[in-house]
Every structure is written in C-alpha cells, then in structure tokens.
Amino acid sequence: MIRIISTLLAFALATSPAMAQQTPSVVLEGDVKLEKTVEASGAKKTVLEDPKVVVPGDKLLFSTRYANKGSQSVDNFVVTNPVPQAVRVADDSASALQVSVDGGKAYGLLASLTVKDAAGAARAARAEDITHIRWTVPAIAPGGSGTVEYHAIVR
Amino acid sequence: MTNHCTKFMIASVAASAALGASQAQAAGVTAGTLIQNTASASYGSGSSTTTVNSNTVSIRVDExxxxxxxxxxxxxxxxxxxxxxxxxxxxxxxxxxxxxxxxxxxxxxxxxxxxxxxxxxxxxxxxxxxxxxxxxxxxxxxxxxxxxxxxxxxxxxxxxxxxxxxxxxxxxxxxxxxxxxxxxxxxxxxxxxxxxxxxxxxxxxxxxxxxxxxxxSSASVALVKSYVVVDPFGGAKPVPGAVVTFTIAATASGSGMVNDLHVIDAIPTGTTYVANSVTLEGASQTDATDGDAAIASSSGIDVTIGALAGGTSRSVTFKTTIN
Structure with missing residues (x-):
C-alpha cells in the first residue's frame, strides 16, 4: 500500500475564476483512516489506523477538516464529496447524511430518494447508490474549524 | 454561488468517471485500484462566493x-x-x-x-x-x-x-x-x-x-460346462462313435461389463472334434479365421464374445465324437 497525498489546492487556485479575485480563506484537508475492530481482553473496540493494507470489505473513514484562516466570517459553507466508485457508503453514514444518488443533482436523506432500476421502475435508493455526500455549515467564524466525515466500505 | 456550484459538480463528476476503470465485481474492487477522495467546499464571504478543493487522499486496494x-x-x-x-x-x-x-x-x-x-x-x-x-x-x-x-x-x-x-x-x-x-x-x-x-x-x-x-463398476464371469451324449443306437451311452455335445454357458454378474471375453476350450482326449460344429447363441460358426466369432481345429475352440454386460450370458456349443 502506498499512500499518496497530492495537493490540488494550487491547481484550484490557478484555474478557478473566483480565485483570481481573492485568496480563499478556508482551507480543506482530507484524510483517510482504516477502521478496524480489535478484541482486547474480551471487549471489542474500533480503532483507526493509517491504511497500510486495504482489501474489499474493509471499512474506511474519510474525513475533511475545514478551517477559516481568514479574518472574515464565511457563510453558506457547503462541503461536497463525490464518493469514489470503489467504495460504498456505510449504512450509518448513508442514513444520517445529506446524500445524492444522481451524480449530485438532488440531495436528501437516503430514505427519501429513489433510483430507477434496469427496467425503468423506481425503487428505494440504497447505500450503494450514493454518488455524492453534502454537508452544510451555516457560518464559520474567523479562526473557526471543524471536520466532516463519512464511513465507507471498499466494494 | 449557483454558478460556481454547477461548475464544480461537472468537474467532480468527471473526476469520479476517471475512476470508472475500477468496476465493482462480486469479489470486490480489482486489486491495484486507487481509491481517491476529494472534497470541495463553496462558501460566501462578503459579496463573493468561493470554491475550494481539499487535497486528494489516495489509497490502493490490495489483492x-x-x-x-x-x-x-x-x-x-x-x-x-x-x-x-x-x-x-x-x-x-x-x-x-x-x-x-x-x-x-x-x-x-x-x-x-x-x-x-x-x-x-x-x-x-x-x-x-x-x-x-x-x-x-x-x-x-x-x-x-x-x-x-x-x-x-x-x-x-x-x-x-x-x-x-x-x-x-x-x-x-x-x-x-x-x-x-x-x-x-x-x-x-x-x-x-x-x-x-x-x-x-x-x-x-x-x-x-x-x-x-x-x-x-466391475463384473465377473462364471463358466458352466455341460454335455449331452447321443450314441449311434439312439441311446445316451458314451460308446465309440457316440456324439458328445458340449455346452459352455458364460454368465457375467455385477454392474459393470466384461470386455474382450473369449471362451476357449480344448478338445478332450479320446474324442475327435466335429468340423464346423461350433454354435454361439444357437448360430452356426465356421472353423476358419473369418468374419464370424469362432476359430476351431482338432485341438480346441476359441469363441470371441467381446463385451458382456453384467446380468447377461452367452451360450457356446461344440460337438465331438468318441474314438
């Protein structure tokens, strides 16, 4: 397992038209951990470790830490995370978060969403249908920070 | 804000489509697939709207x-x-x-x-x-x-x-x-x-x-030999000139099949083989090495039966005269 962390921030700065006007005051930092259930003296507990070996069925925790480094408060802060195709969102995250099953067009709780099956009939959406996750933070004060995260299982 | 959001969505769909090479299978994601996760955020600050991407975390799926x-x-x-x-x-x-x-x-x-x-x-x-x-x-x-x-x-x-x-x-x-x-x-x-x-x-x-x-699935063969004597006087006494008809019944038993079965018998001493007297299942056979099943001479007979399935039998007869 080789862990690659590349910074796309510079790329974003160079291409986004908004960036030309103003340096973004909020910084996002993504991370991933492997969730393992270990049994110590008869009790099971979940530990997070750096992913060294990852195989299908493993549970991952993707997190994104945001921090307002600027001097002004920001509002309407919306974090969007396309779900990598090689994972499916774990049930606990799938039922609790605002998700999309149509490539990010519409969001809602999973229980309220439907997808069309091969025959064109609508069926209730399932965790494996999720394409995007979205979190909304009304405002972040200068110096404020937080973390959004979701659990996923390697398909 | 709406404009920025829309723009960003297109970009993110493209990014996830690039990962499409890793199709999900029954056994799971193919080994070597990279799982790459990037979040983005949009927010308002004063009168403007900004979008920002996180770093991309990437892990490789092991085999x-x-x-x-x-x-x-x-x-x-x-x-x-x-x-x-x-x-x-x-x-x-x-x-x-x-x-x-x-x-x-x-x-x-x-x-x-x-x-x-x-x-x-x-x-x-x-x-x-x-x-x-x-x-x-x-x-x-x-x-x-x-x-x-x-x-x-x-x-x-x-x-x-x-x-x-x-x-x-x-x-x-x-x-x-x-x-x-x-x-x-x-x-x-x-x-x-x-x-x-x-x-x-x-x-x-x-x-x-x-x-x-x-x-x-195997089979075994049992051979049962019997004889009938007909003397020149219409009786059944084994006197010189009497004709002895030998019958050999070959019976296979078992669930299998016996292959390459031959019934071979020698002509008893003191008797003379009657030419062309061999029969197989009642059908006459010639002595010569030809198309039929039997080969016979004054010393003995060799009848080729071949494959014989368990539970079936074949009957071979031949005649001799008492010297």
Missing part, C-alpha cells in the same frame, strides 16, 4: 487471495476401467492469480483408492475432457493465471485398480491453493499483489478443496 473448488459431478461417477471427474476452480479473490492443483485419491472412508492417471486443465473451456487438446499438468502443477472472478475446470482421469469390488465407493480430493501464498486469513505478502500492492490471504485461507465421488 485478496481467495479460492473456491467445486465438484461438477452431480452424482457418483461409475468407474469401470477409467472415468473422468470434473472440478471447477474459482478465483474468488480480486486479483489475477494462478493456483496449484493437488489431487489425492486417498480419502478417509474410501472403499478403494482410484489410480490417478491424468490431470488436465480444460484449455478450450468446453467442459469436456479431450485428450491431446486439454493441457495436462503434473500433480502439484498449476492453473494458468485466472483473472478475478474467473474460473477454470480441472479434469482428473482415474482408473480402477484391479481387484476392486463391484459397487465399492471412493472419493478423490482436489485441492487448489493460491500460488502467491496461503495461510491464516490476514497473512500478507508485501508487494506481491496485483497492481503493486500487497497480497492478503482472505477468509478462504487461499486454499480450498472438493471431493468427487466414484462408484466401482
């Missing part, structure tokens, strides 16, 4: 070593002289992997142990053993590399050892093991996985086996 073996013979295969057992090897892992094949005819509870003659891979994948077409491997040899979720068939040609009782049961075990390695689930082999990652033993221990069943 899971798993295998399943299934016997494809629905019922016990009758084994007369030779029989073919068919097994399927499934690569249930998520990477390309070859498997070693071990065949053992010695299984606890066997009524007899079959003789393994040939082990072959179904090279043309048609499900039928074809000598000269399917690739023969040694016991302990390996399959070609099988892609994740792919399978291959293995044929085991077995022979019945001599002296096997009719109806005796036997099993033959085929064991497949990942060439990269096997062991307790979780055992890992650094750097040996497809795509450059590690290879990790899965729940199957990367070693699996299945039993194929055989039932011996």
């Amino acid at each position: 899971l070593l798993d295998v399943a073996v299934t016997s494809l013979n629905a019922a016990a295969v009758p084994l007369a002289s030779t029989a073919v057992l068919t097994y399927r090897i499934d690569n249930t892992g998520n990477g390309s992997e070859a498997f070693s094949i071990n065949v053992s005819p010695t299984v606890s509870g066997n009524g007899f142990d079959a003789t393994v003659q040939t082990i072959a891979i179904d090279s043309n994948d048609n499900g039928t053993y074809e000598p000269g077409v399917d690739t023969v491997i040694a016991n302990g040899g390996s399959t070609p590399a099988l892609a994740a979720d792919a399978s291959t068939r293995v044929f085991v040609v077995v022979a019945q050892p001599s002296g096997t009782a009719d109806g005796a049961a036997s099993q033959v075990r085929v064991t497949a093991q990942a060439l990269t390695g096997a062991g307790t689930p979780g055992t890992s082999f650094a750097g040996q996985g497809q795509g450059g990652g590690d290879a990790v033993v899965g729940a199957t221990t990367a070693n699996a086996n299945a039993l194929g069943s055989l039932i011996a």
Whole structure:
C-alpha cells in the first residue's frame, strides 16, 4: 500500500475564476483512516489506523477538516464529496447524511430518494447508490474549524 | 454561488468517471485500484462566493487471495476401467492469480483408492475432457493465471485398480491453493499483489478443496460346462462313435461389463472334434479365421464374445465324437 497525498489546492487556485479575485480563506484537508475492530481482553473496540493494507470489505473513514484562516466570517459553507466508485457508503453514514444518488443533482436523506432500476421502475435508493455526500455549515467564524466525515466500505 | 456550484459538480463528476476503470465485481474492487477522495467546499464571504478543493487522499486496494473448488459431478461417477471427474476452480479473490492443483485419491472412508492417471486443465473451456487438446499438468502443477472472478475446470482421469469390488465407493480430493501464498486469513505478502500492492490471504485461507465421488463398476464371469451324449443306437451311452455335445454357458454378474471375453476350450482326449460344429447363441460358426466369432481345429475352440454386460450370458456349443 502506498499512500499518496497530492495537493490540488494550487491547481484550484490557478484555474478557478473566483480565485483570481481573492485568496480563499478556508482551507480543506482530507484524510483517510482504516477502521478496524480489535478484541482486547474480551471487549471489542474500533480503532483507526493509517491504511497500510486495504482489501474489499474493509471499512474506511474519510474525513475533511475545514478551517477559516481568514479574518472574515464565511457563510453558506457547503462541503461536497463525490464518493469514489470503489467504495460504498456505510449504512450509518448513508442514513444520517445529506446524500445524492444522481451524480449530485438532488440531495436528501437516503430514505427519501429513489433510483430507477434496469427496467425503468423506481425503487428505494440504497447505500450503494450514493454518488455524492453534502454537508452544510451555516457560518464559520474567523479562526473557526471543524471536520466532516463519512464511513465507507471498499466494494 | 449557483454558478460556481454547477461548475464544480461537472468537474467532480468527471473526476469520479476517471475512476470508472475500477468496476465493482462480486469479489470486490480489482486489486491495484486507487481509491481517491476529494472534497470541495463553496462558501460566501462578503459579496463573493468561493470554491475550494481539499487535497486528494489516495489509497490502493490490495489483492485478496481467495479460492473456491467445486465438484461438477452431480452424482457418483461409475468407474469401470477409467472415468473422468470434473472440478471447477474459482478465483474468488480480486486479483489475477494462478493456483496449484493437488489431487489425492486417498480419502478417509474410501472403499478403494482410484489410480490417478491424468490431470488436465480444460484449455478450450468446453467442459469436456479431450485428450491431446486439454493441457495436462503434473500433480502439484498449476492453473494458468485466472483473472478475478474467473474460473477454470480441472479434469482428473482415474482408473480402477484391479481387484476392486463391484459397487465399492471412493472419493478423490482436489485441492487448489493460491500460488502467491496461503495461510491464516490476514497473512500478507508485501508487494506481491496485483497492481503493486500487497497480497492478503482472505477468509478462504487461499486454499480450498472438493471431493468427487466414484462408484466401482466391475463384473465377473462364471463358466458352466455341460454335455449331452447321443450314441449311434439312439441311446445316451458314451460308446465309440457316440456324439458328445458340449455346452459352455458364460454368465457375467455385477454392474459393470466384461470386455474382450473369449471362451476357449480344448478338445478332450479320446474324442475327435466335429468340423464346423461350433454354435454361439444357437448360430452356426465356421472353423476358419473369418468374419464370424469362432476359430476351431482338432485341438480346441476359441469363441470371441467381446463385451458382456453384467446380468447377461452367452451360450457356446461344440460337438465331438468318441474314438
């Protein structure tokens, strides 16, 4: 397992038209951990470790830490995370978060969403249908920070 | 804000489509696939709207070593002289992997142990053993590399050892093991996985086996010889000149078949063979070596019966005169 962390921030700065006007005051930092259930003296507990070996069925925790480094408060802060195709969102995250099953067009709780099956009939959406996750933070004060995260299982 | 959001969505869909090469399969994501996660955020600050991306975290999926073996013979295969057992090897892992094949005819509870003659891979994948077409491997040899979720068939040609009782049961075990390695689930082999990652033993221990069943089908032959004397005076006394008609009944028993059966008998001393007197099932046979079943001379007879199934019989007669 080789862990690659590349910074796309510079790329974003160079291409986004908004960036030309103003340096973004909020910084996002993504991370991933492997969730393992270990049994110590008869009790099971979940530990997070750096992913060294990852195989299908493993549970991952993707997190994104945001921090307002600027001097002004920001509002309407919306974090969007396309779900990598090689994972499916774990049930606990799938039922609790605002998700999309149509490539990010519409969001809602999973229980309220439907997808069309091969025959064109609508069926209730399932965790494996999720394409995007979205979190909304009304405002972040200068110096404020937080973390959004979701659990996923390697398909 | 709306504009920015829309723009960003298109970009993110494109990014996830680029990952589309890693299609999900029954055995899971293909080994070597990169899982890349990038979040983005949009927010208002004063009068403007800004979008920002996170760094991309990327992890590589390692190779899971798993295998399943299934016997494809629905019922016990009758084994007369030779029989073919068919097994399927499934690569249930998520990477390309070859498997070693071990065949053992010695299984606890066997009524007899079959003789393994040939082990072959179904090279043309048609499900039928074809000598000269399917690739023969040694016991302990390996399959070609099988892609994740792919399978291959293995044929085991077995022979019945001599002296096997009719109806005796036997099993033959085929064991497949990942060439990269096997062991307790979780055992890992650094750097040996497809795509450059590690290879990790899965729940199957990367070693699996299945039993194929055989039932011996053999037959034995019993010969019963009888005779009738007709003397020149209309009686049944064994006097010179009397004609003796010998009858040999060959009866096969058992569930199998007797092959290449010949009934051979010598002409008793003190008698003379009556030329062209051999019959098989009542049909007259000539003495010459020709198209019919019998060859006979003054010294004896040889009647070719060939294959005789258990439960059937054939009757051979011939005549001599008492000197």
